[in-house]
Amino acid sequence: MSSKTLERIAPWVTTLILVLLWWLVIVVFDVKAYILPTPGETLQALYQYRYPLMTNGLSTLTTTVIGFGIAVVFGLALGIIVGSSRLAYCAVYPVIVAFNSVPKAALVPILVVWFGLGFVPAVITAFMLSFFPVVANVALAFSTIEPELTELMRSLGGSRRDMIVKIGIPRSLPYFFASLKIAITLSFVGSVIAEIIGGNTGIGNVMLVASSNFNMPLVFAALVVVGGLGIGMYALFDVWERRFTSWSVRDVASTTPGGG
Amino acid sequence: MSFIEIRNVDLRYGSSASGTLAVSGASLDIELGEFVALVGPSGCGKSTLLKLIAGLVKPSAGQVRVSGREVTEPLKTVGMAFQNATLLPWRTIRDNIMLPLEIAEPHRRTLKQDREKNRAKVDALLEKVGLTGFAERMPWQLSGGMQQRAQLCRALIHEPSILLLDEPFAALDTFTREDLWSVLQDLWLFRKCTIVLVTHELREAVYLAQTVHVMSSRPGRLIKNRSVEIARPRTLETTFEPGFVDIVHGLRQAISEGKTP
Ligand SMILES: Nc1ncnc2c1ncn2[C@@H]1O[C@H](COP(=O)(O)OP(=O)(O)OP(=O)(O)O)[C@@H](O)[C@H]1O
Numbered sequence: 001m002s003s004k005t006l007e008r009i010a011p012w013v014t015t016l017i018l019v020l021l022w023w024l025v026i027v028v029f030d031v032k033a034y035i036l037p038t039p040g041e042t043l044q045a046l047y048q049y050r051y052p053l054m055t056n057g058l059s060t061l062t063t064t065v066i067g068f069g070i071a072v073v074f075g076l077a078l079g080i081i082v083g084s085s086r087l088a089y090c091a092v093y094p095v096i097v098a099f100n101s102v103p104k105a106a107l108v109p110i111l112v113v114w115f116g117l118g119f120v121p122a123v124i125t126a127f128m129l130s131f132f133p134v135v136a137n138v139a140l141a142f143s144t145i146e147p148e149l150t151e152l153m154r155s156l157g158g159s160r161r162d163m164i165v166k167i168g169i170p171r172s173l174p175y176f177f178a179s180l181k182i183a184i185t186l187s188f189v190g191s192v193i194a195e196i197i198g199g200n201t202g203i204g205n206v207m208l209v210a211s212s213n214f215n216m217p218l219v220f221a222a223l224v225v226v227g228g229l230g231i232g233m234y235a236l237f238d239v240w241e242r243r244f245t246s247w248s249v250r251d252v253a254s255t256t257p258g259g260g
Numbered sequence: 261m262s263f264i265e266i267r268n269v270d271l272r273y274g275s276s277a278s279g280t281l282a283v284s285g286a287s288l289d290i291e292l293g294e295f296v297a298l299v300g301p302s303g304c305g306k307s308t309l310l311k312l313i314a315g316l317v318k319p320s321a322g323q324v325r326v327s328g329r330e331v332t333e334p335l336k337t338v339g340m341a342f343q344n345a346t347l348l349p350w351r352t353i354r355d356n357i358m359l360p361l362e363i364a365e366p367h368r369r370t371l372k373q374d375r376e377k378n379r380a381k382v383d384a385l386l387e388k389v390g391l392t393g394f395a396e397r398m399p400w401q402l403s404g405g406m407q408q409r410a411q412l413c414r415a416l417i418h419e420p421s422i423l424l425l426d427e428p429f430a431a432l433d434t435f436t437r438e439d440l441w442s443v444l445q446d447l448w449l450f451r452k453c454t455i456v457l458v459t460h461e462l463r464e465a466v467y468l469a470q471t472v473h474v475m476s477s478r479p480g481r482l483i484k485n486r487s488v489e490i491a492r493p494r495t496l497e498t499t500f501e502p503g504f505v506d507i508v509h510g511l512r513q514a515i516s517e518g519k520t521p
């Protein structure tokens with residue numbers, strides 16, 4: 001076996017070992033199914049509840065994508081503004097950072113009071129969690145433009161718009177794509193949290209209801225769905241990133257982790 | 261009246277009196293089509309002086325005039341090159357060189373109809389600097405020296421009347437650097453634009469320039485100038501001639517005297 005294929009299968013092997021460990025713990029300590037179901041029971045629940053899991057999974061996915069979409073548009077715009085104007089940076093950036101360190105889960109009850117149970121609070125939570133990495137990364141890309149380039153553009157009579165269009169935006173693309181991977185994951189976390197705290201649909205809500213019924217296999221099945229969706233979206237943006245910013249393969253675009 | 265006139269210029273970074281006084285009482289005349297080199301200790305305000313000429317910073321006191329008019333905003337007739345090539349990594353070499361044409365007036369208005377002409381211009385410049393055939397490469401596929409050649413093309417494509425070069429060869433190895441001296445000399449002999457070259461390397465200054473100006477340590481002031489009357493085109497052989505070596509020694513002395521103890 002070549003070392004390439006070995007590297008490729010390594011994460012699957014790790015996963016398999018973890019599942020085996022999970023199973024082993026149950027067998028050795030004789031854990032009951034309403035505490036921790038076996039992998040087999042989880043799979044069974046996954047099959048048994050496949051329809052509710054699918055519809056609720058889709059609902060969560062919709063919430064996530066909408067919250068993410070808003071976060072991307074808003075984050076990109078704010079990142080450009082904050083990154084290209086010193087004054088806007090001073091005025092806005094500390095506020096964004098402060099806001100980002102507020103635990104968003106604590107805001108969900110307020111959103112529920114304002115907008116009622118369901119879709120809207122979840123979208124807003126998803127948005128709140130995911131816009132920061134986009135803003136931070138785009139602003140970083142703009143504010144780290146080499147001063148020489150700025151001088152060059154000014155000496156050619158370039159406007160601020162030229163600077164943004166010709167230099168800023170293309171330069172921030174790798175940073176932007178790197179942030180999308182993180183933003184989609186956080187957006188997903190946001191919608192699931194909101195569904196657990198104040199939702200009436202979605203995979204988070206399934207988990208909430210199932211755990212209050214001590215239906216642990218279903219909770220775990222929902223977790224598997226959540227994990228699968230999260231990984232899937234991450235992978236999608238990972239591939240997309242690589243396709244769109246091939247010129248930057250030599251550059252290291254930074255990624256800023258977000259808060260919760 | 262000289263083409264570029266710098267009269268008793270002070271420049272202080274930062275608005276308050278506590279800001280760094282980078283240049284103080286600097287006066288300098290540069291003739292149209294002249295090749296001038298600017299040398300001096302590190303941090304003495306050489307880059308700042310270039311920015312003053314380009315109109316990128318405003319003098320705190322004194323005046324900068326170019327062809328008789330006071331410089332109050334960025335001049336649009338300059339080409340600039342820096343120590344870092346600062347090529348845009350997402351553009352091919354050709355598109356990098358075209359950048360000034362997309363920005364500077366009047367070129368940007370005729371960008372579409374001049375497409376073929378501009379292509380030919382880029383090709384001609386690339387040939388001049390020895391980069392024929394590299395137009396469609398990406399910057400990272402080029403060595404440091406090749407990137408600097410490309411940067412020179414970018415600085416010249418819009419046919420500026422003033423070329424401001426801020427240590428463009430400082431990061432290169434000796435052999436590459438000396439190759440580029442001759443490339444730059446050829447470009448100047450061909451174009452005859454006014455060139456201000458900032459450099460740390462005295463041999464480079466003497467090889468290339470008609471006049472070498474020496475600055476004192478910060479706050480920078482012009483303390484000496486030396487004209488170099490060695491016939492062109494100069495070659496590497498020239499740098500070993502006694503006349504050349506004497507000038508270099510003289511300049512070295514002037515710089516160390518200009519350093520405040
Ligand atoms: N944007 C700036 N803001 C504040 N101070 C500055 C700025 N640019 C330069 N300075 C200061 O002004 C002085 C002169 O800087 P300048 O870059 O002109 O020197 P230099 O002669 O080009 O130096 P070097 O040879 O190292 O390139 C330095 O002390 C520097 O710290």
Ligand SMILES: [Mg+2]
Pocket residue numbers: 306307308426
């Ligand atoms: Mg400098």
